[in-house]
Amino acid sequence: MTLAESPNAPFVSKAPKLGLVGGFDGIRGIGVMMVLVGHALFEYVESWVTIVDTFFVLSGFLITTLLLQEHRSTGGIGMRKFYARRAIRLLPTVWLFCAVWIVIGIIGTLLGIEGISLRAILEDALAAVTYVYDLVFPSGLYMIQPDVQDDRYMWHLWTLSVEEFFYFLIPVTVLVCVRRNWVKQLAWVFGALFVAIGVARWYAFTGFFQDTEGVLPGIRLLFVQRPDALMLGSLLAIVNAHLTQEHIDRMRRPFLVAGTIGLVVWFAMLNLSTGAMEKLGGPYFPYQPDGPSGFSRPQMLAESPTYWFRFGHTLGALGFAAILFCLVHRKDWWLNRFWSWSPFQWMGRLSYTLYVWHALPYIIIFALTGGVEISLAGQLIRTPVLIAAAFAVSMPVYYLVELRVLRAKLRFSAEKEALDLRTGKVVDTQTGRPIDDPS
Numbered sequence: 001m002t003l004a005e006s007p008n009a010p011f012v013s014k015a016p017k018l019g020l021v022g023g024f025d026g027i028r029g030i031g032v033m034m035v036l037v038g039h040a041l042f043e044y045v046e047s048w049v050t051i052v053d054t055f056f057v058l059s060g061f062l063i064t065t066l067l068l069q070e071h072r073s074t075g076g077i078g079m080r081k082f083y084a085r086r087a088i089r090l091l092p093t094v095w096l097f098c099a100v101w102i103v104i105g106i107i108g109t110l111l112g113i114e115g116i117s118l119r120a121i122l123e124d125a126l127a128a129v130t131y132v133y134d135l136v137f138p139s140g141l142y143m144i145q146p147d148v149q150d151d152r153y154m155w156h157l158w159t160l161s162v163e164e165f166f167y168f169l170i171p172v173t174v175l176v177c178v179r180r181n182w183v184k185q186l187a188w189v190f191g192a193l194f195v196a197i198g199v200a201r202w203y204a205f206t207g208f209f210q211d212t213e214g215v216l217p218g219i220r221l222l223f224v225q226r227p228d229a230l231m232l233g234s235l236l237a238i239v240n241a242h243l244t245q246e247h248i249d250r251m252r253r254p255f256l257v258a259g260t261i262g263l264v265v266w267f268a269m270l271n272l273s274t275g276a277m278e279k280l281g282g283p284y285f286p287y288q289p290d291g292p293s294g295f296s297r298p299q300m301l302a303e304s305p306t307y308w309f310r311f312g313h314t315l316g317a318l319g320f321a322a323i324l325f326c327l328v329h330r331k332d333w334w335l336n337r338f339w340s341w342s343p344f345q346w347m348g349r350l351s352y353t354l355y356v357w358h359a360l361p362y363i364i365i366f367a368l369t370g371g372v373e374i375s376l377a378g379q380l381i382r383t384p385v386l387i388a389a390a391f392a393v394s395m396p397v398y399y400l401v402e403l404r405v406l407r408a409k410l411r412f413s414a415e416k417e418a419l420d421l422r423t424g425k426v427v428d429t430q431t432g433r434p435i436d437d438p439s
Helices: 022-040 046-074 079-111 118-129 146-150 155-179 183-202 227-241 245-250 252-271 275-280 297-302 312-329 334-339 342-357 359-368 376-412
Strands: 417-420 425-428
Touching: 022 046, 022 334, 022 342, 022 359, 022 376, 046 155, 046 227, 046 252, 046 312, 079 118, 079 155, 079 342, 079 359, 079 376, 118 155, 155 183, 155 227, 155 342, 183 227, 183 312, 227 312, 245 252, 252 312, 312 334, 342 359, 342 376, 359 376
Parallel strands: none
Antiparallel strands: 417 425
């Protein structure tokens, strides 16, 4: 038995280096456009929320894969560099977003503008910059505290808090498991938790102590925050790390079959709780209870048809997991080529800025145009205005702030080659010059 095969030897990834997967940027671009449309017409496209599960699966896969690759290349995982990369990538845009809202809150308060609450803005900003938004103002808050939800200005930032918690834990977890060769055990833990959370949601458990007032909302609604999708992404990365090039060559057809089935499942989950599906008379499932009156487990279990959240997040994440594996290992797949279309990739590089900043013009335009109570025709006319405003606000931030800080991010790369998020190209981290795709 060689040292590498010894049970006490550190785990070493067998997978080829990930390289550039054009479809990843493409789905980010398509996904953020779905977010923009979804937040403009939520009542009619509720199940598009599974795009968050998609982002989480992709994020979990990428972060875990890059950590495993770094350990293989360098013999360790540079914690300082990892957290520096995450901070450079995530913090400047969010801090600026919060600062702008605080200025708006101060001006609005001084002028006595109805509908602007400096206190609520400060609460949101504090929760956002400390990454506890998912604990105090989580997704689904309207089910238990609708009055609190109505006062939110940065409601979408719960997703960043979930991811940041994951980023805080995953590098240490991976490093310990790699050194002790517990990587397979870690995969089993992630798999078991993914199944457990999916089963819990099916039985209408939204979290722990869900019917106990006084418990943090994020605990009561923990499973609605979809941490299982991040775990599934990490599980995929560990499975991928056990595949040699020989395995991949033998499984090209199974990858394609699984990816195609996954695409059908993923697409179905995107549409089973949409107004269009309901009006067409197709299979339709309401997303979640509309408020506290329908939140108790007995009521949710008795509902017919079943609420979408009870199964949709799980199946949506599984569907995209199969798509992801096919994107990675079948770069000739038609979906990979389609999602690699340059406009999609450009929007993908802009996606983080768009996601963070779109809420600002949305809230203002909603307030000026009658909120969510206007007719469907009015909402359809307003939607392109909202999207155009989101781009108008985000573009200066992207080009004047994001691109400048992303340049600095390359200096903290753990490897000689890295993906430059400004261009979507793999570059030499010492010179910043593009190189041929190493895959």
